[in-house]
Structure formats: structure tokens, C-alpha cells
Amino acid sequence: MSRFWTHASAIARRDLTIEGRSGEVLSVVLPFAAVAVFVVPLSIDTLFVDLRSLAFPVYWLVSLLFGMQVALRQTGTETINQRRQLALAGVDPLSRFVGRSLAAAALIFSVTLFTLPMVILFYDPEPKPPLAATVVVILTFATGLSLLSTLAGDVTVGLRTRSALAPLIVAPLAVPLIIGGSRATEELARGRSSLTWIGLLIIVDLALAMVAVLAARPMEEATL
Amino acid sequence: MSRFWTHASAIARRDLTIEGRSGEVLSVVLPFAAVAVFVVPLSIDTLFVDLRSLAFPVYWLVSLLFGMQVALRQTGTETINQRRQLALAGVDPLSRFVGRSLAAAALIFSVTLFTLPMVILFYDPEPKPPLAATVVVILTFATGLSLLSTLAGDVTVGLRTRSALAPLIVAPLAVPLIIGGSRATEELARGRSSLTWIGLLIIVDLALAMVAVLAARPMEEATL
Amino acid sequence: MPILALTGISVHIGSLPILAGIDLELAAGETIGLAGPNGSGKTSLLMVMATLSRPTSGSGVVLGEPLDQPSIRKVRPQIGLSAHDPGLYPELTLKQNLRLFATLIGRSQEQADSMLRQVGLEAARDRRADQSSNGMQRRVDLARLLLLEPMLLLLDEAHAGLDSHSEMLVDELVARNRSRGGAGVVVSHDHARLRERTDRIIILDAGRVAV
Amino acid sequence: MPILALTGISVHIGSLPILAGIDLELAAGETIGLAGPNGSGKTSLLMVMATLSRPTSGSGVVLGEPLDQPSIRKVRPQIGLSAHDPGLYPELTLKQNLRLFATLIGRSQEQADSMLRQVGLEAARDRRADQSSNGMQRRVDLARLLLLEPMLLLLDEAHAGLDSHSEMLVDELVARNRSRGGAGVVVSHDHARLRERTDRIIILDAGRVAV
């Protein structure tokens, strides 16, 4: 295995070990996502709005919100001193970025996957989209969101206002992901092809990956 | 002015000065709240769901979300050493709590007040509730949310998973606030009396204040 | 009556014993040195003395109040603690930090400003805490203790990071405290300095008093 | 060729000059002491030497690479830095922390474990970093540098917080570095120690070299 991938996988393992120890995603973000799915119907007068029609919008909004929270979670945040030590250890910024994004994508994917049955259970959308295709949609969504959030997290590293600033940067830029995801599931539910929307998601993923490749090094310099 | 209020106002001033310097709420949370108001319609197919009927639910959810973010913002967070120094300076935990809640209430109130015209503009709910009464509702809501969030922030002080754990504690307790707020504006919009719901909000505020009075001291001991 | 008396103090975190059966008495006007290898429990013991960490077993009296009673809160304003991390507010300037503290302990803003001048930070007063060097932050911490004039002074490696001019601040703080009739505990790894400046030295080892 | 050569280095942060016109050369096998009052710019200068902070003006060459070129990245693995804050991962154990670092710099897990034993943390290896005392964390930081064997060793008050046994770790680190032909910079407020253990002493004052 090349040095690049040794480093990337060491970084990804680091993030997942920390997550395993702190359990932030498992014991905190997941239940809160569940609460969010729950609170929505309480604030809506179900006499006037059909909950079923809100199932997927709510699903994607919750996925965006909590996916972001996962990627920017406190325990996954590097301090400036940790970053400096990584740089001095000779870790290529891109390999660091790949490692972090991989770990984030894995976590976001599990959160979004976990929320799916909850939404289906509570909102009972009819008809339901086919499972396999939905998982593909979620996967491309999680990839894009993890890339975007890792980028935003890196740009704001070391800033005290980071916890609010990073989501502000991510949210408007995540709109193509939201649109891609929600349209795709809707078309799938109606039994139509969602290739256009999955295509959109893949294009966004690729564009973000390209930015990451170009920006990783200047970004490291910016935040040492 | 008694020692209690000297301390409370010094603490509130501290929080607002830090906010003034970091500008976290003004330049970060406010625009983020605006983004949230915006992203919702993009994930919903407006052909099938009438946005107007979603105006107030969205408003209250966004208020909950960002009110929480304000109260738990990083720059308003005390580290364990800062808390220890406050305790040793002889600051009564209750006076500390009052100071922090006041500052949080001021900030939350401005966020919720700021979001209102945005929702009205973009969702165009019809008929619109009367302004004065709505502001009263928002005020009681902001008070409750600031008490609740300050409590949650104190309970989880010093834990690294705090940023995610605190919302988990707040969200279920915020349900009565959400229900009170959304029902009240709905009744107001229909030209009916919303006294029941405003009453509910006030009861929640009082209950939370009572909890704070009872819990402030034991809570401080637990988190030094 | 001693200012501080601990009998059989133990502290456990989870199942891990950090301190085991500490007995200690500190008379008015007395200053002791606390030394011992890394991880032996010096900081943990200081937290007990500062009434900030409640012992798992054993009993203690600080400034006349028993450690396990709610009334212990009353004596806290007479305890001065310099910890590893001074706990300043990063966004506030050095002046704002010290003034806030002065307000809380009932000193005037002028007293705060004068103290900031005395520790040599007059010209740097409008610099934010997070834009000040390590030693500058430590000086603000000492200024705080000089303002407070506590009866029980607890210094956790307060010399670290101070330049040769400002080390005397620590010595002066200890001397003033002694002449005021207060008690002091100085944690340090520098045995020579402790021998010179304290009345007796206590060595901790693995959570127990070794000497 | 010197290991490090700085000419006319200035660093500004915003409007504030932190360092002004620093000239400095460091030959192979040479160890210098860096002292000066609080806030004089020692830490800031060390960051420039570590290639982590880019000077506003002036030029420098570190281990043969000019500071302002992207190629400077290549020499970073040969630079060892002990900062005020060791930058461990709080949730990881001491062993996991050191092993991660070993993987990144191409050392084996066994080497990491053996080094942890050598700094006296064998029994505490499974303790999380945030449940370890200040001095224990500093020791892990030193273990990291002992593993790395850098050519340019930068120590920012590395003695602080270490007990008398582990202070010798720092001395050993400097000695090994010297015999390996590496260069070293030791920041400390303890002039006596610097005189004893370094080849020459540079005093910074208000961002300039005073001696």
C-alpha cells in the first residue's frame, strides 16, 4: 500500500476509533434525528396537511441537518495543534482529506440509512420507493454531503464560531444534493426512472471531489 | 443593587460583549436561519403541498432549531476552568443562571423576530396573524427556550459530546413550547383567541424557571 | 483553628483511585510545598482543597466549613486558585477579563486597571486573551489573585511559563499571603525552590503522602 | 550548509508586528537556547522555523528548502516540534495516540509500544489522554519526538510540567539529536539550564534579537 493510502486509512481509522469511544453519533445524533422526525408532525396541523406528502421532504431535510452535524461533530474536529502535528508528520493534505471524508461518509451513510425506516414507519408514505435504488440515492447523497462538510470544516478549522459558521457555508451549497435526493425518491416512489436525479447527485459528487483535489494543499497552508 | 443582581448583570454583559466581538449570532446564525427558511420549499414539491399551510410550522421549527443553536453556541460556552473561577469568585449559581438566560433570551428573541418577516415574505401565509399578539407569543417562546437551553447547556458542561447531547435533552422538553407557539399563531391567524396557548407557554416558562431555581445549586456542584 | 484540615481523604474517578487516605493540616500563615512525580495526584488534591472536587471518602474542613456541607459555598470567595489553564475568556481583552473578575469579587475597575499595570501589561491591555502569549495569560491569572487577597492560596505550577522578571510575582503573592495570615499550597517540580520558599514540603506518590 | 538560515524575517499578524528582522543561522550539530520576556515572540519564531507560519517578509531556508516554496512540505517530516499543547487526541488512549503517530511517520507499532515503556507510561498506556495528568501528556509528546529522530528539533518550554525524573528525557532528546548531527532550538525561561545545555543563547526582546 502506498504511503498516501497508509496515511488516509490511518486517518479514517482514527476518526472511527474516536467515534467508537465517544459514541457521539451513535448515542447522540441518532436519537436526536429520531426526535426531529417526531417533532415535525406535532407542529403541523394534520387536518390541513397530509403527512404522507411530507415524508420524503422531512426525510431529506433531517438527513441534511444531521448529516451535517455528523460531519462537523465536535469529537471529529481537529484542533490546530493536531493539524500541525499531522503536517509535520508528513501527511499529504489530500490524503488527510480523503481519510476524513471516508470516515464522515461512512457515518453519514449510517445516520441517513437509520432514519429511513423511522420516516417510513411514522409517515407511511404511499407508494413506497424500491429499496435498492433508494440506497444508491442515499449513498451518493452521503458522499456529496461528506465531501462538502469536510471542505467547510477544514476552511473553518480553529475558528471559535466554527460550529455555526460551517453549517452556514454547507447549507446553501447543499441544495443540489437536497433537490437530487428528494426528486429521486419521489420519482422512484411513482415508479418512474430517477436516473436524471442520480446523475445530478453523481455530478455534484465529482465536482466536489475535484475541488477537494485542487484545494486541499492551499487549504492546509491556510489553516496551520 | 444587591450582589445577586450585580453578578447576574456582569455575567449577562460578559455574554453580550463576547457576542459583540465574535459576531456569531449576528453574522452567522441569522443568515443560517434564513437559509433554513429557504431550503425547506426546495425539498418540497409545491404542486402537491401548499406552502402557505407550512408557514408557521416551518417558522416554529426554525425558531426552535436556531434558538437552540444560539443558546448553545460555542462562544457562549463556559469551559470548566471558567466555571471554576466563577464559583470561587463567589458567584451564586442562580445569579449566574439568570445572567446567562437573560443574554440568551435577548439573542434568541432577535433571531426569532428576524425570521418572522422572512417566513411571511417567502411563504405568504393567508390570513396573517396580528403583529402585536404574535410578538407576545414569540417573547414567551424565546423566554422558555432560553431557560431550557441554558439548563441543558449547564447539565452537559464539559462533556465533549455536548454540542450534540444538549439538543437531545432540549428537543423533547421543547415540545410544549413548539405546540404552544404553533397553535397560538394558528388561532391568531384565524382571528380567534389564543389565550389558552399563550397561557400554556407562560406555564412552561414558569415551570422551567422553577426548575432552574431548584436545580441551579446542585447542578453547579455536579459540574465543577 | 487550622485553615485547612483533611482526614483520610480519598478520591475515586469511576473505579480508579486517584487519591488514597490523605491527611493534611494547614495552619494560618503557613505555606507548604507539594511535589511528586507526574500523575501522582497533586492537581487532584488541589481541587479537593479548593472545594471544587468532592472526596469519595474522608472528611475535611476548609476555613471553618466542612467540605461536604452546602455551606462550603460561603468560603469559596476566600480561596484563590491558579490552575494549569487560567480560564480567561478568549474573546475578551486582558483588561475586560480582569475587570469582569474585579466586579465579581467586589473590587473597583480602577483597582483592576492598576493591577494590570503592576503586572506589566498596561500597554497590552486591549489585546484579546487569545492573541496574548502563554506567559501574558498567566500574568493576568496572577493579577487576579493579587486583587483577590485570599485566605487560602493554591498555586498549581504557577511558575511555569513566566519569564525571569515575573517569577517574582509568584514569590510576592506567597509572601503577602503569609503576612496576611493566609495559608498557601505551592505545587511545583522544582524542589530547590520549594525548600527555599515554603515551610515544609509534602511529597505525593501514587495518590498517597510519601513524606 | 546550515540546517536553518533566516534572514530579515518579519511576521505581522494583522497590523501588529510580532517579529521584526530576525537573522539566525543554525549549523548541523548545534543546539541553541532561546529566551526572552513573555510576549517577546519566542513561540512565534519557533512556528516560523517549523515552517508552519509563513513570514510576512524576509527569507529563510530550512533543511535546504526555501520557506516560501511549496517544496518546503518535503522537509516537514524531519522537523520535530514540542508545543505548549501536545495536541493529543483526548478520546484516544496514550497507546493509541503514539501508535497513530508511529504509523504516520513509518515506525512500527512495537517501536511505539517500546517507547511508551521507556518514558514510563507502560502501566498507564490504556488511559485516555483526557484522563491523564498534564505531565503524562507531555511525556507522550516527548516519546513522539524520540521516535521521530528529527534533524531539526524545536522545544517550546518542554521542561514545564515534567517531574525531575522525566526532565532528563528532554536532556537525552537534545543529546541524541546533537550526536545525530541534527540542530536544536530550546525555548526556556531557565537561563542557567540553557547555559549548561546549549551551545549559545539568543535573547529575544520585543520581536528582535537582543543578544
Add this chain to the structure above:
Amino acid sequence: MRRSILPLLALATAGIGFWLASTTAPDAVQGDYARIFHVHVPSSWIAFVAFGITAFGSLMWLWRRHQRWDRLAAGSAEIGVIFTAASLLTGALWGKPVWGTFWDWGDARLASTALMFFVYLGYLALRRATLDPVARAKRSAVLGMVAVVQVPLVYFSVNLWRSLHQTQTIRPDGASMGSEMIRAFLVNLLAFNVVYVALLVSRVRLAKEWERRDAREMATAGAAVTAPRLEPT
């Protein structure tokens, strides 16, 4: 004196533009409301130009590392945000009489404009949060780059969604304009461009002056720390 030429020119063209806009004959269908056109469309145009310049400045900074490019990017973003706000505001005010609503979710252009507005608010917030100018330049250049790639994708996706759906879209498309109106519009477009350039030049100049003032020989940070001298109590 040369410094004041550009602002004077901006003032003059804006004055003429305003005069023409208020004196052309009212629109046949929309009446006086159509006059908003003369502010709305140039504002929207400048918004795009400004963000384009920000992107250009960011890329140039990453390539050349000269603070000049960062000043350009920052100045242009600030002005762009103002004009985007103007576009949103005038569009909404215009929408009420013309469409009967302030806001129409059916139009991709509206949603994209608003999102672009937020992206650049985030950009400015990031700048504000970073204190050191060089770090600020680097961070915001990277964000500027992400935005350049992502904003068109935002537009594209919103547009794709809406056009595939054939909604009740009411696209802003003007009725045929008279030549008098076209003339007034062209003058206003020119005026907005001159105003933009004038604002940008003075903003960049101001930033440069600040930096020059900062670079003036002044006491170093460390000089502010002196040896302590305790007074007897």
C-alpha cells in the same frame, strides 16, 4: 484630484439614469411599476458581475499569492451582496403588483439568487471570523473556489427541477419595450456599472490604505509587555 473623477462620473450617470427612469412614459400594462425595471435588472446584472470578479480574485490569489487579489475578491463580494439584496428587494416589490405575490417558488432564478446571496453572506462571515489577513485570504480563496463550482450547480439543479415539472412558472419576461424605455434602460445599466467600478475602486483603495497604515513602523507586539512592578499594599 484624479481620485474624485470616478465617483463624480458615477454620480452623474446615476443621476441621468434616475432622471430618465422617472420621466419615460409609464408602461402600457404595468404603469409606473415598470420603472422598477431600471433598478432591478441592472442590480441583478451587477450581482453576477461582482461574484464573477470575486471568483476571479480568489483564483488569482491562489495562483499569485498577492494580497491585491484578496482585496479585489473581498471588495467585490461586499458590493455583490449589496446589489444582490437590491435585486431581491426590488424583485419582491415588483412581484407583488405584477404577480400578486412577493415571492414565487416556481422560478429557478429567484431561488438561485437567494441562495447565492446566502453563499456570499457565509463568505463574508468567514472573512470576519478570521483575524490574520493572510490566513483570511487563503481560507476565503478556497471558499470562493468551492462557491464558483457549486453555485452554477445550484442554479442548474433548481432549473432542472422546475423545468422538468412544467409548473405554473411565471417567468419574468418583459413586454415589448419602447425605444425610449430601452434608451433609459441602457443608460441605467451603464450607470450601475460605473457605480460598481467606483465603489470597488474606493473599497480596494481603502483596504490598501488600512494595510499601509498597519505596515507603518510601529512598536512590536512584545514591546507592550514590561517587567512587572508591584506597588506596596
